[in-house]
Amino acid sequence: MQPKAVALSKEMKPLIQMRSLWLGFFATALVLAQVMMANARPESLAPLAEQISPSVVNITTSTVVERPTGPQGIVPEGSPFEDFFNNRRQNEGEDGQRPRRSSALGSGFVISEDGYVVTNNHVIEGADEILIEFFSGQELPAKVIGTDPNTDIALLKVETDVPLSFVPFGDSDGARVGDWVIAMGNPLGQGFSVSAGIVSARNRALSGSYDDYIQTDAAINRGNSGGPLFNMDGEVIGVNTAILSPNGGSIGIGFSMASNVVTRVVDQLREFGETRRGWLGVRIQDLTDDLAEGFGLGSTDGALVNSVQVGPAKDGGMLDGDVIVNFAGKPVKDTRALVRTVANSPVGETVRVIVLREGKSVTLKVTLGRREDAEKAVETSVPAPDEEVAPETKMLLGLTLRVLTDKFREELSLEAKQMGLVITEVDETSEAFEKGLLAGDVITEAGQEKIESIADLDTRLAEVKEAGRKSLLLLVRRGGDPRFVALSLAD
Numbered sequence: 001m002q003p004k005a006v007a008l009s010k011e012m013k014p015l016i017q018m019r020s021l022w023l024g025f026f027a028t029a030l031v032l033a034q035v036m037m038a039n040a041r042p043e044s045l046a047p048l049a050e051q052i053s054p055s056v057v058n059i060t061t062s063t064v065v066e067r068p069t070g071p072q073g074i075v076p077e078g079s080p081f082e083d084f085f086n087n088r089r090q091n092e093g094e095d096g097q098r099p100r101r102s103s104a105l106g107s108g109f110v111i112s113e114d115g116y117v118v119t120n121n122h123v124i125e126g127a128d129e130i131l132i133e134f135f136s137g138q139e140l141p142a143k144v145i146g147t148d149p150n151t152d153i154a155l156l157k158v159e160t161d162v163p164l165s166f167v168p169f170g171d172s173d174g175a176r177v178g179d180w181v182i183a184m185g186n187p188l189g190q191g192f193s194v195s196a197g198i199v200s201a202r203n204r205a206l207s208g209s210y211d212d213y214i215q216t217d218a219a220i221n222r223g224n225s226g227g228p229l230f231n232m233d234g235e236v237i238g239v240n241t242a243i244l245s246p247n248g249g250s251i252g253i254g255f256s257m258a259s260n261v262v263t264r265v266v267d268q269l270r271e272f273g274e275t276r277r278g279w280l281g282v283r284i285q286d287l288t289d290d291l292a293e294g295f296g297l298g299s300t301d302g303a304l305v306n307s308v309q310v311g312p313a314k315d316g317g318m319l320d321g322d323v324i325v326n327f328a329g330k331p332v333k334d335t336r337a338l339v340r341t342v343a344n345s346p347v348g349e350t351v352r353v354i355v356l357r358e359g360k361s362v363t364l365k366v367t368l369g370r371r372e373d374a375e376k377a378v379e380t381s382v383p384a385p386d387e388e389v390a391p392e393t394k395m396l397l398g399l400t401l402r403v404l405t406d407k408f409r410e411e412l413s414l415e416a417k418q419m420g421l422v423i424t425e426v427d428e429t430s431e432a433f434e435k436g437l438l439a440g441d442v443i444t445e446a447g448q449e450k451i452e453s454i455a456d457l458d459t460r461l462a463e464v465k466e467a468g469r470k471s472l473l474l475l476v477r478r479g480g481d482p483r484f485v486a487l488s489l490a491d
Helices: 014-041 046-055 080-092 259-272 289-294 333-345 369-378 406-411 454-466
Strands: 056-065 100-110 115-119 129-133 139-148 154-156 180-185 191-203 213-216 229-230 237-245 254-258 283-284 305-307 322-326 350-357 359-368 393-396 399-403 421-426 444-445 471-478 481-488
Touching: 046 180, 046 229, 056 115, 056 180, 100 180, 115 237, 115 322, 129 154, 129 191, 129 254, 139 259, 154 259, 154 305, 180 213, 180 237, 213 237, 237 259, 254 333, 259 444, 283 333, 283 481, 289 471, 289 481, 305 333, 322 333, 322 444, 454 471
Parallel strands: none
Antiparallel strands: 056 100, 056 129, 100 115, 115 154, 129 139, 139 154, 180 191, 180 229, 191 213, 213 254, 229 237, 237 254, 283 305, 305 322, 322 350, 350 359, 393 399, 399 421, 421 444, 444 471, 471 481
């Protein structure tokens, strides 16, 4: 008996046709996706490795190390080891203090046919001799053109009569999380080596002011320092600098300084033999939610100026408590972004800086100085001491405060002209303790106004409460370094 045929209604026919179309579409999309995934990763990285490997070098450094002075390896008289140590001292030289030569290994890469080589500063720092070994086995001595400890970059130069193979820098800002990358170098002194992985993360910061690291899972070990991180076009998008590891070996978390940072440093080292970064002359900190509320701001975007030093910003009219929201036409997200933008700006350039001041937008014109010169400057003037101030005391928001006196200034190594209230005790159950305030910190401003006495503080506190603010904004100095702290007011 044949199955019974069922007639389709007019309503069902369009649905069946649409379902067939969607199934066809998904099947086609699946095939295309499989093809794209197959094409995304080449069957072999060998052709790319062969293309760029002649530009990657091994670096061997040699340093003469003086042995420490003083008695070494002393044994009791009559000990069975006494003759051994006496003979060893005689073989090593007078008093056993003969200098010895220490060697270290690293990696690098050639960036021009006339012999410029990039590596990490820590690879060659303190070296007396630097030897470059090329992929072909050729060895050439190198000299240091310039170094930048802030980004851990060094530029070397070798002399050669023949053009060298070199690699170009790529745009690190174009690298995406998930892109394939190749790391090359001399891991653990084993010689030329290639490892592959992906970009795991972007814009990592480790410890420096100018950090912009690419994180990768491509194997990076000791000896890879200074080597290149390539994209699939054979362009250098990073310089392998550090790893995160509990045992010194690769666990898949490596960091390469982004090429867009490196190229600016290399260009300056090549032209001047040193870096020349822009300098604004301010101390800054990030805005938190409570700080933004304390300043009456609706956003935490920007960089809060907690101290204006003698320099470009002061000459341009910037004040303590200003919030920098735009620099040279670029919005300022946070302090890290501002530091990098200023550093990358030309020395001597006049830029427009937009700040928020007492709820209003103010535009300033600032001519940038040079950070390296500012860091070398030393304050030589010593102001005359003020008269002794009566030691008033106040308890506030978990803090015990006293007026600064000459005795406190001497104990805290403060300038004689420093005014404010010193914290003598902090309640460990208070918000002030949670936010890191310590005995010895000095409060110089409250509610964005300078304070020199307990009466000043009481006035600022009353003004803040009258304005309906939920927190009191304090400018706190510790060892000369200022920062803003907002403490919540009790209801």
